[in-house]
Each structure stands twice: as C-alpha cells, then as structure tokens.
Amino acid sequence: MKLKELIESRYSVRAYLPRPVEEEKINYILECARMAPSACNLQPWRFYVVRSQDVMKKIQESYNREWFKTAPTHIVVCKDSTVSWKRTTSDNKDFGDVDAAIAAEHICLSAAEIGLGTCWVCNFNPAILSEVLDLSTNIEPIAIFPLGYIDEEKSFVPDKKRSSLSEITKWI
C-alpha cells in the first residue's frame, strides 16, 4: 500500500477482538518505532509492552473507558528526560515529547499496515501509570496505545474530518 493510502485508511480504533496479537507482529511494530528520527539521534523513547493481566488492570484504571478494556495488548510510549535533546541556542526546550510522538506515530502506521488497530490515548492518569510501571521520575509516560485485531462489527470508521490545506497552510 502506498504511504498516502495507509495514512488515509488509518483511524483510531475503539473496539478490539480478544484475539491475542502475535509476538512477531508486536516486534515488527516496535522495530518501526525504533527506526524513527529523533533530535541528535538521542532516541529518548522507552516502550513498555503490557500483556500481563495484573498490569493491564491498572493500565485500564488509568484510562477508564469500556472500549479501552477490549484491547489484548497495550504499548506505553515514554520519554526519558535525562536522554532527550534540549535546544541549546536559546530556551533549553526539551524535544523528548516530539521524538516520542514520532516513534508513536510509527507505531500507529505500522500497526495499520499489518491489519491491526491502535488509538492514541493521552488522557490517562500518569500517576497510576508511573506506579504500575515502576517508572523513575525521569521517565514520563507520553501515550498509551491499545493494540489488537479490530472488532469490525463494533468499530466504526469515522469521517476523516480535517481542515483544508488552505486553512492551515501559508505559502510565503
């Protein structure tokens, strides 16, 4: 599939089948995330693949939605702020969130490419996540990605509502 077709066909999946995701598929997705670009190539992302039922329960508590509980696997993308690049010219801005977001989108696109569904989830309680994953203070959870086979009967493909190019672009 061409990249543009993949980008256009990916959508946020909010209904999953209980069928487990094969480890090779999870590894394929993580390999795609690992190859993402990052500032100064510092690769500050850290990935937590959650399949254990005990940990899963706490992850579900951190974002309490029925649909979220249907995913058989979750990948938590974190950034290590002791590793991420800080802009040196002026304001010391930390680009770790940007780097983690690029790796995260590789997760979404590669999952879609191999027929799996994901959804960005950022509206979680970070304290619950940090505790259950035993994260040190320098490791910040950025997003959770439920991952699984799509329950096509319950999942609906939303309209791709996007601003037009003319609304968001200036050619100067």
Ligand SMILES: Cc1cc2nc3c(=O)[nH]c(=O)nc-3n(C[C@H](O)[C@H](O)[C@H](O)COP(=O)(O)O)c2cc1C
């Ligand atoms: C940074 C970010 C955070 C998001 N957080 C959530 C979330 O907490 N819960 C949720 O259901 N969707 C979340 N989403 C998914 C968006 O709602 C979704 O991407 C957007 O509505 C566009 O729909 P599409 O992904 O189907 O194209 C998030 C997306 C991004 C990029």
